[in-house]
Amino acid sequence: MKTEEMIDELAGLCGILPEYWDIFGKLHTTTVDAKRAMLKAMKMRVESDEDIAREIDIRKIGPWKSFVEPVIVISVNAQPLKIPLYVPVHAGNKDNLLITCVIEDESGGAGEISLAGADIEVVEERMIGNSGHIKIVLSDERERHMGYYTAAIECTLNGILFPDGASVLRKQTKIIITPDTCYLPPELKEGRTWGLSTNLYSLRSEGSWGIGDFKDLETISGLVAGVRGDFIGINPLHAVPNTHPYGISPYSPISRIYKNYIYLHVEDIPEVKDSEEIQTLMNGKPVRKKIQELQRLDLIDYEQTGKLKEKILRRAFDAFYEKHYDKGTSRDNDFKKYISGEGESLESFAVFLVLWNFFRKKNIYAWQGWPEAYHDPNGQAVKKFKRRQEKEVLYHMYLQWLIDEQLKRVSRSCKESGLRIGLYYDLAIGAIAGGSDVWNYQEIIGNADVGAPPDDFNPNGQNWGFPPMIPDNLKEHGYELFIETIRKNMRYGGALRIDHALGLFRLFWIPSGTTPKDGAYLLQPVEDLLRIIALESERNRTIVIAEDLGTIDDAFREMLQSFHMLSYRLFYFEKNYPDPSFKLPERYPATALCAITTHDLPTVYGYWVGRDIEAKKQLGIYGDEGTWMNDVAARERDKRLILGVLKEQGLLTADFPEEPAEVPQMTHELCMAIYRYLAQSPCKLLLVSLDDVIGTLNQQNMPGTVDAHPNWIQKTPLALNDMVHDRRFNDLSGLYNKA
Numbered sequence: 001m002k003t004e005e006m007i008d009e010l011a012g013l014c015g016i017l018p019e020y021w022d023i024f025g026k027l028h029t030t031t032v033d034a035k036r037a038m039l040k041a042m043k044m045r046v047e048s049d050e051d052i053a054r055e056i057d058i059r060k061i062g063p064w065k066s067f068v069e070p071v072i073v074i075s076v077n078a079q080p081l082k083i084p085l086y087v088p089v090h091a092g093n094k095d096n097l098l099i100t101c102v103i104e105d106e107s108g109g110a111g112e113i114s115l116a117g118a119d120i121e122v123v124e125e126r127m128i129g130n131s132g133h134i135k136i137v138l139s140d141e142r143e144r145h146m147g148y149y150t151a152a153i154e155c156t157l158n159g160i161l162f163p164d165g166a167s168v169l170r171k172q173t174k175i176i177i178t179p180d181t182c183y184l185p186p187e188l189k190e191g192r193t194w195g196l197s198t199n200l201y202s203l204r205s206e207g208s209w210g211i212g213d214f215k216d217l218e219t220i221s222g223l224v225a226g227v228r229g230d231f232i233g234i235n236p237l238h239a240v241p242n243t244h245p246y247g248i249s250p251y252s253p254i255s256r257i258y259k260n261y262i263y264l265h266v267e268d269i270p271e272v273k274d275s276e277e278i279q280t281l282m283n284g285k286p287v288r289k290k291i292q293e294l295q296r297l298d299l300i301d302y303e304q305t306g307k308l309k310e311k312i313l314r315r316a317f318d319a320f321y322e323k324h325y326d327k328g329t330s331r332d333n334d335f336k337k338y339i340s341g342e343g344e345s346l347e348s349f350a351v352f353l354v355l356w357n358f359f360r361k362k363n364i365y366a367w368q369g370w371p372e373a374y375h376d377p378n379g380q381a382v383k384k385f386k387r388r389q390e391k392e393v394l395y396h397m398y399l400q401w402l403i404d405e406q407l408k409r410v411s412r413s414c415k416e417s418g419l420r421i422g423l424y425y426d427l428a429i430g431a432i433a434g435g436s437d438v439w440n441y442q443e444i445i446g447n448a449d450v451g452a453p454p455d456d457f458n459p460n461g462q463n464w465g466f467p468p469m470i471p472d473n474l475k476e477h478g479y480e481l482f483i484e485t486i487r488k489n490m491r492y493g494g495a496l497r498i499d500h501a502l503g504l505f506r507l508f509w510i511p512s513g514t515t516p517k518d519g520a521y522l523l524q525p526v527e528d529l530l531r532i533i534a535l536e537s538e539r540n541r542t543i544v545i546a547e548d549l550g551t552i553d554d555a556f557r558e559m560l561q562s563f564h565m566l567s568y569r570l571f572y573f574e575k576n577y578p579d580p581s582f583k584l585p586e587r588y589p590a591t592a593l594c595a596i597t598t599h600d601l602p603t604v605y606g607y608w609v610g611r612d613i614e615a616k617k618q619l620g621i622y623g624d625e626g627t628w629m630n631d632v633a634a635r636e637r638d639k640r641l642i643l644g645v646l647k648e649q650g651l652l653t654a655d656f657p658e659e660p661a662e663v664p665q666m667t668h669e670l671c672m673a674i675y676r677y678l679a680q681s682p683c684k685l686l687l688v689s690l691d692d693v694i695g696t697l698n699q700q701n702m703p704g705t706v707d708a709h710p711n712w713i714q715k716t717p718l719a720l721n722d723m724v725h726d727r728r729f730n731d732l733s734g735l736y737n738k739a
Contacts, residue, residue, distance in 0.1 A: 010052055089132060196688050211294075688732060
């Protein structure tokens with residue numbers, strides 16, 4: 001077999017797609033060189049034909065050499081649970097086998113299954129090399145609840161040694177029993193509702209320190225309840241460096257598991273309230289002056305706000321450490337309970353931050369640049385460092401505890417104020433290569449970046465700057481990182497939006513050192529991932545919204561729908577293609593969330609005046625004059641179509657102009673007409689952008705730029721204190737008649 005044919009075979013076994021269609025219907029073929037680069041990025045040895053042949057054999061043999069697979073994911077309705085075992089003996093020796101399996105649930109309760117000799121049925125037999133192997137199936141007749149289980153399996157051969165010389169085979173496997181659908185609250189099974197989306201960092205109030213915080217989130221949640229909404233959507237809260245310009249995007253976190261301390265409302269921390277010394281410091285002229293300076297800034301200064309908050313937070317921690325830690329107080333007990341519940345994950349994150357801050361002082365900003373001894377989170381160098389820095393590690397754990405406390409309070413306040421769904425979180429696609437998630441899970445991370453292939457809109461493709469997880473390695477580790485990421489991002493939330501849900505089905509890899517032109521799509525263990533999301537959704541009572549924009553396979557979209565994951569439909573894109581006319585409300589799907597725009601697209605006010613088109617032209621994003629002129633013409637056409645369809649639906653008065661030239665600026669009446677148009681759809685959720693309501697012109701992020709556009713740093717033009725009296729905001733109460 002030729003090398004190219006071997007590469008093709010291995011690529012197919014690993015799920016690398018041989019071709020794909022882009023958004024414009026053009027077929028792209030994955031080259032042999034791209035496949036080889038992908039395989040290397042998946043940490044396979046493909047330098048020689050012998051290496052490739054060995055990798056092929058490993059994948060063809062599959063579980064036959066593993067005794068039992070590392071994780072089994074099944075539906076709660078597919079019981080009894082069956083556990084396939086692959087035992088290295090000839091079928092003739094099966095009467096000598098004794099197998100025991102102890103299945104333990106999350107509370108420690110256990111039950112045992114035994115199988116021996118004549119009771120063992122050989123399902124399949126295979127020769128691997130010179131050794132016989134048999135496949136048998138353990139059946140657990142007990143009806144089990146949804147959840148996570150551990151099966152400890154032991155196999156002996158009645159005193160005979162196995163071919164490798166072992167007298168006993170022992171292995172554990174994780175069993176995940178899931179529902180078939182995600183959670184939907186009873187009121188949404190038949191009904192519909194709406195909520196407000198905002199970027200938490202952008203909120204302005206008299207009490208915040210130049211950036212929106214959890215107190216502001218609590219305030220605006222109450223305001224939304226007051227205008228009969230049911231949820232408040234916010235940007236990802238993931239931990240980021242808070243350094244400009246590369247460390248402020250909520251979609252490029254160092255960890256998707258833990259959160260950004262910059263959102264803490266400092267005055268609400270018990271140690272701050274109870275300390276005269278801290279109160280004196282905070283009320284002193286230097287701190288008050290700095291807060292006022294940060295509040296007066298037109299744009300957010302993450303670095304200065306972060307430094308100021310840390311100044312107080314460190315003193316708060318010192319007070320906690322002195323008065324509570326290891327003192328047996330209720331605060332100490334609550335902190336210890338939180339740490340215990342988080343397990344090793346929290347400590348690993350905290351240790352990473354201490355190391356990261358230590359090496360940043362030496363101008364080393366990613367862990368890959370640290371001395372090699374510190375690359376291993378479980379190595380001796382890291383353990384020694386952790387012991388020396390015990391208090392500093394506790395400090396970062398303390399911050400996450402404070403975040404957890406404040407979010408819990410916001411969630412409780414949402415329910416008390418009448419928001420039936422509450423907080424609507426956003427989950428970024430991944431975490432950056434130099435961050436803690438990748439440092440802690442290096443063995444499952446590929447040597448590549450995630451992005452999008454070249455197309456007519458992005459001729460060079462897109463590189464999103466974070467590495468992907470290797471599916472086989474992720475499974476080998478029981479999906480641990482994926483489970484924890486989903487679980488932590490559902491805590492205290494009523495809904496979760498999963499950015500780029502297509503990545504659950506296939507993910508575009510760009511091997512390190514290459515460009516998007518050299519990338520390829522890799523299939524994911526989609527059903528396992530969707531089932532895990534469904535389980536966590538049901539447990540946390542969290543609605544799931546799958547952001548399914550762009551080129552997405554119809555079969556996969558149907559799969560998302562079958563799991564009751566809401567589709568994500570944007571007014572700008574919901575057209576009768578190839579006809580440019582806008583879909584009528586009744587043609588929107590019911591199992592969906594609808595909205596006008598997102599943070600990556602123009603606000604409705606900016607859209608109407610072409611602010612995004614002008615910004616792209618000034619930034620040189622357009623490749624030529626013709627592309628820019630086409631966009632200008634298409635926008636004028638779309639504005640005319642919008643006016644026409646709104647009039648047809650009776651959502652604008654008879655005397656409202658029909659020509660865009662007669663409506664040079666977006667108006668509140670026109671903005672609300674578009675939202676009422678969406679409210680007529682059968683979509684279960686409608687998401688209203690605060691930026692649209694209050695007339696913001698600039699979009700929060702301009703894709704393809706870093707600091708050429710004011711990404712992630714814009715404040716809302718209307719302060720929270722003034723919103724309650726603003727007619728534009730109060731008009732939202734009429735979108736739906738809430739029972």
